[in-house]
Amino acid sequence: MSIAALTSAEPPKPPASGWSGKHLLGLEDLSREEIHFILDTAESFGEVSSRTRKKVPALQGRIVFNLFFENSTRTRTSFSLAAKRLSADVQDFSASVSSLSKGETFIDTAKNIEAMGADVLVVRHSSPGAPHLLARHVQCGIINAGDGAHEHPTQGLLDLLTIRKAKGRIEGLTVGLVGDISHSRVARSNIWGLTKLGAKVILCGPPTLVPRSLEGLGCEIAYSLDDILPRLDVVNVLRIQSERQQQGLFPSVAEYSRFYGMNQERVSKAPGDLLLLAPGPINRGVELTPEVADGPNSAILEQVKNGLAVRMAVLYLLGGKTDAKPAAD
Amino acid sequence: MRTIQIKGGRIIDPSQGVDEVADLWLGDDRVLGIGEAYAQGTADVVIDARGMIVSPGLIDVHVHLREPGNEEDETIATGAASALAGGVTTVACMPNTIPALDTQGAAEFVVLQAQRARKANVYPVGAVSKGRKGDELAELGQLVAGGAVAFTDDGAPVASASLMRRALLYSKMLDRVIMQHCQVPELTVGGVMNEGAESTRLGLGGMPAAAEDIMVARDIRLAEITGGRLHIQHISTARSVELVREGKKRGIDVTAEACPHHFTLTDERLRTFDSNFKMNPPLRTADDVAAVIEGLKDGTIELLATDHAPHAPEKKMRELDQAPFGIVGLETLIPITVHGLIEPGHLTWVDVIRMLTVAPAKLLGLVDKGTFRPGADADVTIIDTETPWTIDPEKFLSRSRNTPYGGWKVKGRAHVAIVAGEVRHSLGGIVHEAGEAATP
Numbered sequence: 001m002s003i004a005a006l007t008s009a010e011p012p013k014p015p016a017s018g019w020s021g022k023h024l025l026g027l028e029d030l031s032r033e034e035i036h037f038i039l040d041t042a043e044s045f046g047e048v049s050s051r052t053r054k055k056v057p058a059l060q061g062r063i064v065f066n067l068f069f070e071n072s073t074r075t076r077t078s079f080s081l082a083a084k085r086l087s088a089d090v091q092d093f094s095a096s097v098s099s100l101s102k103g104e105t106f107i108d109t110a111k112n113i114e115a116m117g118a119d120v121l122v123v124r125h126s127s128p129g130a131p132h133l134l135a136r137h138v139q140c141g142i143i144n145a146g147d148g149a150h151e152h153p154t155q156g157l158l159d160l161l162t163i164r165k166a167k168g169r170i171e172g173l174t175v176g177l178v179g180d181i182s183h184s185r186v187a188r189s190n191i192w193g194l195t196k197l198g199a200k201v202i203l204c205g206p207p208t209l210v211p212r213s214l215e216g217l218g219c220e221i222a223y224s225l226d227d228i229l230p231r232l233d234v235v236n237v238l239r240i241q242s243e244r245q246q247q248g249l250f251p252s253v254a255e256y257s258r259f260y261g262m263n264q265e266r267v268s269k270a271p272g273d274l275l276l277l278a279p280g281p282i283n284r285g286v287e288l289t290p291e292v293a294d295g296p297n298s299a300i301l302e303q304v305k306n307g308l309a310v311r312m313a314v315l316y317l318l319g320g321k322t323d324a325k326p327a328a329d
Numbered sequence: 330m331r332t333i334q335i336k337g338g339r340i341i342d343p344s345q346g347v348d349e350v351a352d353l354w355l356g357d358d359r360v361l362g363i364g365e366a367y368a369q370g371t372a373d374v375v376i377d378a379r380g381m382i383v384s385p386g387l388i389d390v391h392v393h394l395r396e397p398g399n400e401e402d403e404t405i406a407t408g409a410a411s412a413l414a415g416g417v418t419t420v421a422c423m424p425n426t427i428p429a430l431d432t433q434g435a436a437e438f439v440v441l442q443a444q445r446a447r448k449a450n451v452y453p454v455g456a457v458s459k460g461r462k463g464d465e466l467a468e469l470g471q472l473v474a475g476g477a478v479a480f481t482d483d484g485a486p487v488a489s490a491s492l493m494r495r496a497l498l499y500s501k502m503l504d505r506v507i508m509q510h511c512q513v514p515e516l517t518v519g520g521v522m523n524e525g526a527e528s529t530r531l532g533l534g535g536m537p538a539a540a541e542d543i544m545v546a547r548d549i550r551l552a553e554i555t556g557g558r559l560h561i562q563h564i565s566t567a568r569s570v571e572l573v574r575e576g577k578k579r580g581i582d583v584t585a586e587a588c589p590h591h592f593t594l595t596d597e598r599l600r601t602f603d604s605n606f607k608m609n610p611p612l613r614t615a616d617d618v619a620a621v622i623e624g625l626k627d628g629t630i631e632l633l634a635t636d637h638a639p640h641a642p643e644k645k646m647r648e649l650d651q652a653p654f655g656i657v658g659l660e661t662l663i664p665i666t667v668h669g670l671i672e673p674g675h676l677t678w679v680d681v682i683r684m685l686t687v688a689p690a691k692l693l694g695l696v697d698k699g700t701f702r703p704g705a706d707a708d709v710t711i712i713d714t715e716t717p718w719t720i721d722p723e724k725f726l727s728r729s730r731n732t733p734y735g736g737w738k739v740k741g742r743a744h745v746a747i748v749a750g751e752v753r754h755s756l757g758g759i760v761h762e763a764g765e766a767a768t769p
């Protein structure tokens with residue numbers, strides 16, 4: 001079953017190498033070749049979304065379960081839509097307090113859902129490593145849709161795809177990640193993906209949110225956004241949670257915004273073709289001003305589109321290989 | 330008198346500077362002595378210990394038995410059986426039960442349950458504070474009357490400096506040691522593992538080494554001004570080891586214990602998100618491991634202890650940040666110590682046995698334990714140092730299975746454990762009752 005046959009339009013370039021993973025748990029586990037392969041596959045799926053009939057039969061008869069232990073309408077919707085475009089059946093399971101508070105464990109819940117025939121579990125959980133735990137206890141494919149502050153691989157991939165499409169390459173670029181790196185799964189997936197593909201990563205924010213130990217992941221650390229802006233090809237502005245201020249990690253949202261908020265003045269300090277990314281949802285006026293969010297450098301809506309393509313690619317690559325059942329088409 | 334002759338083993342008794350191949354004689358529940366001078370005609374039981382080490386029964390000053398309150402994890406009976414399977418004939422159990430061991434009655438309950446179980450000797454360690462809440466001193470004198478051999482709020486530190494100061498002072502009249510789980514609690518809120526490169530990588534909450542260092546420094550100073558006896562539990566950081574070394578040099582009454590996991594594993598193990606690697610204090614870095622080993626080598630750390638912390642599988646099989654801290658330790662104490670300290674040449678068997686016999690007996694004030702002096706308690710551990718075996722958690726006698734060492738191929742195992750002159754654990758084959766054909 002080739003992607004060309006599925007999309008039935010222009011055949012995509014054959015990928016350089018395959019991806020043999022059973023799960024997508026994080027970008028740390030993937031090689032440079034595997035990441036490019038997923039991005040190539042995503043690009044070919046991006047084309048599907050621009051057709052009038054936005055659906056291919058790739059995953060007909062497969063069941064994708066969204067197992068969300070933490071709210072995220074955007075990510076869940078993106079996965080649901082991606083699965084539907086591949087003709088899979090999609091079921092949402094939002095585990096609120098109700099089931100787990102009755103003493104059922106996370107693993108029990110997943111095993112029950114697997115027993116209902118799930119081929120792929122898309123897991124969002126507040127505990128780092130929760131999808132890894134499931135991968136040891138269930139047979140179906142697992143996609144990590146965000147595990148605490150650990151990883152958010154599809155977000156990392158969609159950021160990579162957005163950069164690659166806009167800049168034509170990733171190798172040799174300098175990318176700044178700004179904000180609460182310490183608690184950010186998006187930051188970690190970006191760090192792994194970008195450094196593996198040859199970009200330089202600079203992490204920027206106050207020291208309480210950007211610990212020195214991050215240098216161990218192969219990044220440069222900076223506390224002054226103004227100083228590093230002239231060096232940046234891409235800036236990825238991460239969301240700041242007011243909870244961190246309540247924990248005393250920075251004095252006030254206003255002070256944060258003053259030193260780390262992206263505004264027009266800061267954009268003008270960067271090279272003219274600065275690409276600005278922000279994983280939603282953003283706090284307008286805090287991490288970035290509205291004119292910057294909606295301005296010519298912003299790729300925020302591109303990211304949403306690419307997110308769909310990346311999730312289609314990952315679901316296709318994972319769901320297509322559960323060979324317990326024959327392919328339905 | 331019922332006698333036991335343990336024949337031809339390598340007897341190591343650091344309390345008397347003994348390391349020789351000889352016979353050990355026991356009579357009823359006492360040690361008769363080492364060598365022919367103590368021969369009592371035909372023994373009632375002959376144990377062929379050739380090729381094995383014969384040691385005074387091992388003592389573990391740091392175990393959690395979970396009873397009362399969490400009997401699904403362990404009971405005094407199952408914990409004491411687990412101890413014997415690991416070659417440990419005496420344990421001191423921590424007071425973080427529900428309710429806490431903070432009264433004379435609670436201490437007496439532990440003693441009574443241990444007598445009923447008839448496995449390893451179990452001594453309660455009383456709580457320092459009422460309810461382990463850290464506010465007021467528990468009734469330390471009455472705890473001693475109930476059988477408590479030391480005090481700690483373990484599971485948690487005594488956070489208040491003034492309470493710690495009073496505990497060190499007050500316990501002087503009882504001649505009992507204050508054991509401390511050293512950690513500044515404000516610095517470890519939300520912590521799951523060691524803070525550093527690995528916690529950053531994994532996005533898990535960190536517990537900085539400094540949280541331990543600062544408390545160790547504070548308590549050594551408090552021991553100095555009070556003249557009290559301080560024991561640092563499960564030491565895990567390089568700086569803490571240094572602080573204990575300095576303290577000892579200044580003549581302060583401070584001792585420290587190290588656990589096998591802290592000299593064999595590092596925080597990189599958490600990369601698998603396996604809760605069997607989640608303990609408190611957490612696994613640290615390779616530098617810390619090296620410092621703990623160095624501390625054991627130069628005598629800064631005088632004791633080995635397991636921090637045996639059993640948890641039922643359903644509790645450990647949770648998301649990493651929600652699973653409880655701790656591992657089963659008793660049944661892997663000997664082989665992991667062999668793997669981490671003896672095989673690499675850091676310590677000799679004599680060193681290790683000293684750390685598990687004389688040193689803990691002295692710490693707890695157990696005058697008749699940890700020695701083969703004639704008249705001492707007839708507690709013996711016979712160790713097979715050569716036969717390779719594989720650690721299989723399913724075979725643990727502990728009620729719990731939470732170990733990071735499952736599947737490890739190891740050497741060193743208790744073949745026989747004798748408590749009060751009774752063979753209470755044996756892997757078989759070498760114990761012969763009188764009348765049986767004993768191997769010559």
Ligand SMILES: [Zn+2]
Pocket residue numbers: 483484485510562563609610
């Ligand atoms: Zn402790």
